Amino acid sequence: MISIPAAVDVAALKDTTLLNMGIFGLFVAVTMVIVFRASRNNKTAADYYAAGRSFTGSQNGTAIAGDYLSAASFLGITGAIAINGYDGFMYSIGFLVAWLVALLLVAELLRNTGKFTMADVLSFRLRQRPVRIAAAISTLAVCFFYLLAQMAGAGSLISLLLGISDWGGQALVIIVVGALMIMYVLIGGMKGTTWVQIIKAMLLIAGAAVMTLWVLAIYGFNLSALLGGAVETANNPAVLNPGLQYGKTETSKLDFMSLGLALVLGTAALPHVLMRFYTVPTAKEARKSVVWSIWLIGLFYLFTLVLGYGAAALVGADTIKSAPGGVNAAAPLLAFHLGGPLLLGFISAVAFATILAVVAGLTITAAASFAHDIYANVIAKGKADAATEVRVARRTVVVIGILAILGGIFANGQNVAFLVALAFAVAASANLPTIIYSLFWRKFTTQGAVWSMYGGLAAAILLIVFSPVVSGAKTSMIPGANFALFPLSNPGIVSIPLAFFLGWLGTTLDRKREDTAKQAEMEVRSLTGIGAEKAVNH
Numbered sequence: 450m451i452s453i454p455a456a457v458d459v460a461a462l463k464d465t466t467l468l469n470m471g472i473f474g475l476f477v478a479v480t481m482v483i484v485f486r487a488s489r490n491n492k493t494a495a496d497y498y499a500a501g502r503s504f505t506g507s508q509n510g511t512a513i514a515g516d517y518l519s520a521a522s523f524l525g526i527t528g529a530i531a532i533n534g535y536d537g538f539m540y541s542i543g544f545l546v547a548w549l550v551a552l553l554l555v556a557e558l559l560r561n562t563g564k565f566t567m568a569d570v571l572s573f574r575l576r577q578r579p580v581r582i583a584a585a586i587s588t589l590a591v592c593f594f595y596l597l598a599q600m601a602g603a604g605s606l607i608s609l610l611l612g613i614s615d616w617g618g619q620a621l622v623i624i625v626v627g628a629l630m631i632m633y634v635l636i637g638g639m640k641g642t643t644w645v646q647i648i649k650a651m652l653l654i655a656g657a658a659v660m661t662l663w664v665l666a667i668y669g670f671n672l673s674a675l676l677g678g679a680v681e682t683a684n685n686p687a688v689l690n691p692g693l694q695y696g697k698t699e700t701s702k703l704d705f706m707s708l709g710l711a712l713v714l715g716t717a718a719l720p721h722v723l724m725r726f727y728t729v730p731t732a733k734e735a736r737k738s739v740v741w742s743i744w745l746i747g748l749f750y751l752f753t754l755v756l757g758y759g760a761a762a763l764v765g766a767d768t769i770k771s772a773p774g775g776v777n778a779a780a781p782l783l784a785f786h787l788g789g790p791l792l793l794g795f796i797s798a799v800a801f802a803t804i805l806a807v808v809a810g811l812t813i814t815a816a817a818s819f820a821h822d823i824y825a826n827v828i829a830k831g832k833a834d835a836a837t838e839v840r841v842a843r844r845t846v847v848v849i850g851i852l853a854i855l856g857g858i859f860a861n862g863q864n865v866a867f868l869v870a871l872a873f874a875v876a877a878s879a880n881l882p883t884i885i886y887s888l889f890w891r892k893f894t895t896q897g898a899v900w901s902m903y904g905g906l907a908a909a910i911l912l913i914v915f916s917p918v919v920s921g922a923k924t925s926m927i928p929g930a931n932f933a934l935f936p937l938s939n940p941g942i943v944s945i946p947l948a949f950f951l952g953w954l955g956t957t958l959d960r961k962r963e964d965t966a967k968q969a970e971m972e973v974r975s976l977t978g979i980g981a982e983k984a985v986n987h
Contacts, residue, residue, distance in 0.1 A: 468790050473798040477629065480648065480802070484633055484641035504643060506734035510741025513725050515646030517544070517716075517742065518653055518749055519595075519807040519869065523800055524602050526750075527783070528776035530757020532766050534679070534688030536695050537757060539705070540870070541750040543712030547873075548746060551717040552739045558888050558975040560726040560735035566814075567723050567880060568822040571887050574967040576895040578827055583902040585822040587879035588720040590906055592815040592849070593856060594875050595721070598868035599808045600626065600857020602777060606800055620858045626804060627854035633809040634816070634846045639728060642809045649806040652799045654745060657752040660780075660796070663787045664759035675755065678762035688761060704937045708870055711941030715873025718880035721814040759783055808853065816845040860926060870939055871913055878905035878944035882952045888975055890956075891968050897956030905948025912940035 504512065522544065529537030562570045568584035600623050607622040633642060668674040680686050687693045695705035716722060726735045760769065760779040763786050772778040784796035820842035825833045833841075860868060882901045886893040912935045913919065919926050921933030937943075 469794040469797050472794040473801050476798050476802050477805075480645045480805075481632070483644050483648070484636050504728045504734075506729060506737025507741050508647060509643075509725060509729050509734065509738035511650050511745065512643045512646040512728075513722060513738060513742040514745040514749070515648075515650030515653070515803075515806055516721060516725060516810045517746055518650060519599060519602075519803060522749065522753070523653065523657070523803060524606065524777040524780055525598075525869065526753045527756045527760060528769065528779035529694075530753060531760035531764070531769055531779040532776055533694040534758070534761070535691050536693050536705070538754055539695075539709065540712065541753050543709050544716070545743075545747055545750050547713045547716035548739065548743045550713060551722070552736070552743065555717045555723070555884060555888070556726055556739045557732045557736050559723055559884075560729070560732045561977075562888075562971060562975045566818050566821055567720055567884065568818065568826075571883060571898060572826075574887065574963055574971045575893075575898055576963075579895055579899050581822040581826050583899050584880075584883075585818045587875075587902050587906050588818040588822075589815050589849075590879065590910065591718075591720055591872055591876045592811045592818075593852065594872035595719075595811050595869060596808055596849075596853040597856045597860040598872065599804045599811070600853055601860045601868060603801065603804045604857065606777065606781065606797060606804070623857040624854055626801075626808070627850050627857070629805055630808040630812055630853070631846055631850040633805065634812045634850075635843050639724075639813055642806070642813055643728060645802075645806045646810060649799070649802045650745065653803055654749055654752075656796050656799045657749055657756065660759075660784060660787060660792075661752040661755045664755050664763070664783075667763070672755075675758055675762060679758045682762050682765050688758075700936050703942065704939060707874075707937050707939040707942035710945060711870055711874035711877055711939055714877040714881055714941070714945060718876040718884060719873070720818065720876070720880070721810045724814045724817065756780060756783060763787075812846055812849050812853070813842075815849050816842040819845045871918065874913075874939055874941040874944065875906065875909045877941060878909040878948045880905075881945070882948040886952050886956075887971075891972070892956060893952070894956045894959040894961060894963055896959035896961070897952045897954075900955030901948050901952030904951035905944055908944040908947050909940045912937075912944060916940065 522541075526537065526540045526544075529540055531537070559567075559570055562573055566584070567588060568581045571584055572580045603626040604619040604623050607619070633645065664675065665672070668678060676689055679688055695701045695708075725738070729735050729738055757779070760783040764779065764782045769776065769779045769782060772782060780800065781793055781797050785793040820838050824841045825831065825838045829837075879902050882905060883898045886897065886901070915932060915934040916938055917925060917933045917936070918938050919933070920928075920930040922928075925933075
């Protein structure tokens, strides 16, 4: 006989507010000390952007896992599985499979060719000014979409913990998260951010492991019994079958294909993940860091299957939907159901730390892209010294932080896994075709790169603006309006092939040929690493 705890009393969560905030405050205090200590060595641009290339493959792999396992992974996917079952688990599979693309196609080659940012790779063999401007704009766009998801997750989580359901209270929470994020990045740079990522990844995976084992123990370590419990609570066998969310119409099936394409191809083009490859000393360590992160991320996504169906069985979809924070509340509610206020406090603090760490990583990537690519190489034409460049980066951090706060307030209440999928679609459309062409196609030209980046970015953003995500549906960002001309919620199936086509077309029609010596040098360096170490240290 399986002993199942009583149902969750959402109202009882308000009694745990002080404990939750105390645990979170402790985490912030500890990580802030670490960030201060790390900041002592931030003397050069390489220190601030790439942590002085001082991390090992295993350390960087753990930090990559920390960067990648965002609020979307923990809050959004657990909620998506709890509500939509099998279709929700497709997020986990897509996010994980995507790492194979990153490992096989870009990790080592980027590390050998670049210095600080994606634009370094693209401008190696193409014309500096147009390529750097386009790369910086696409990087800022992807980071902004990803920041929206994290800020929305922060609003959902704290609204649950504090019982805040009014718009003003949640907006205040998002402002506090943004302020803390700005402090982390201003003070610690990449080194401080990386250590926060490592600590957070270890705590998140440990917390998820404890909850997973706890849920399995309730059902006698029998996965079939757990799935049966989810079906019984939902009173709907469809939670175990494909199609609950994406199989109802032909449009929704196409939407699912578009989502899968964006998830699988987006990771290899995420700027904040690509930038992590420059924090290790060699290409071998870059490769090792990806393998290390695959193991950690794969393990975590297996946990999300148990946690999602555990929340469906023990908490119930109706309770989750009606709680402050909605779908994103599934994991915290399950923690409260299992271990009461203490486990909820720990899991919530870890989830909040996840949001802080990821937004810090995104912010430093966006700041580096503007300061290094736009200011240092376009405005100052390579004549800016390292101190000035870092100063510009720090000012950019403040601007990006403010924009992220405003955007997060606007996107509050959306499923964070879904918002991240949009960021993946923008990354896969704006960045991936150009990266692939630059590394593997000798005839690729600057015009092809610019057409691909601007075309893919514009197509992805326009399709999102005119999709049900923004208007025309009950869950839209602007529920009262209806200007949804594009039927799919994810643009990837249109914008990604279009960006590849534009890259090919721009190159084919371009009469200017690129420097063949530079092309040959890039090919040798990307494949062998010869010359890479000398380049990144100067």
